[in-house]
Amino acid sequence: MIHRRLWPVPLAQKREYGVLQDFQTRWLAPMALAMALFSIAGSAAAADKYRAELVLFERLGATDNIAEQMQTRRPETPRDITRNLWTVGPGGQVSSDLNLVSRNNLYLSSAANRLESSGRYRVLMATGWVQSFPPDYNGEPMRISLGDVIDSAGDREVEGYIDIDRVRYLHVTAKLNQWRKARQPEATSDAMDRREAAPAAQDMGNNPYMPGGDDTSGPQGLTSDAHPDRELVTWLHQTRRMRSEEIHYLDSPTLGLLVYFQPLDDQGASQ
Structure with missing residues (x-):
């Protein structure tokens, strides 16, 4: 073997x-x-991906009850803004640099509908978009320009911007100015003008909604507007820390802004 x-x-x-x-x-x-x-x-x-939603609305008739005379004041010089969030063109067409979500697909859609059905508010903008907001995100201002044209320069009733940053939480800065066509000044004597100018300027300086230290004003906070055919009604200037999946409300005497952030997974972000 x-x-x-x-x-x-x-x-x-x-x-x-x-x-x-x-x-x-x-x-x-x-x-x-x-x-x-x-x-x-x-x-x-x-x-880090969210659907950001905004609803901007106006209180109907609120401008009739505002006593501040703003035609001699103006807010800070606008920043150079290259990105559009919601701008209305000459034909009323809305343009944006974002891929906007339709109003019917918003979480805030029902809130916007309730505002309108109450008869006391007018919704000026209801929109949203999907974007990543990673930690330490430093956003850039996004222009908002809507409403009727009110002056020869083509400016509209509401002008300003929204800025979104993220440190630990999301932070939204809204700087929106509401304008109206300038009213014809009443014929008054120079002496009466001088008597009324001082208390009016003091009252406006004490109002948190009126321009303060960041405006480009002249003596006693008064200045001539670059657009003499319009006057400032009021503004919404606020910065607010945001929690996701909570509705946040920013307001002024005439304008209100609802803000909502919905966290998304890959499937939700693709919808």
Whole structure:
């Protein structure tokens, strides 16, 4: 009987096992780590994605009850804004640099409908968009220009911008100015004008909705407007910290702004 030598088989198995172990150490483990990190990064990116929603509305008749005379005041010089959120063109067509969500698909849609059905408010803008807001996100201002044209320069009733940043929480800055066509001044004597100018300027300076230290005003806070055929009614200038999935309300005597952030996963962000 011929006996075969069996020792080369175990040796080959050991060599094959060594090659597989080396392949696993050199390639499979780093690949698995990379896939895990990629998955974590993808989850973090999805968690940073939101649908931002805004509803801007006006209180009907509120301007009739405002006693402040704003025709000699103006807010701070507008910033250079290159991005449009909601701007109304000459034909009434809305343009935006964002991919806006239709009003019917908003979480705030029912709130906008209730405001209008009450008969006391007029919804000027109801929209939203999907965007990533990672930690330490420093946003850029986005222009809003809507309402009727009120002066020869083509400016509209509501002009300003919205800015969104994120530090630990989301922060929304709204700087919106409401204008109206200038009323014809009544014929008064110079003496009466001087008597009435001082208390009027003092009252406006004490009003939190009126321009303060950041305006480009002249002596006693008064200045001539670059657009003499319009006057400032009031403004909405606020910065507010936001929690997601909560409705936040910013207001002024005539304007109100609802803000809502809905966190999205990859599936929700694609809708």
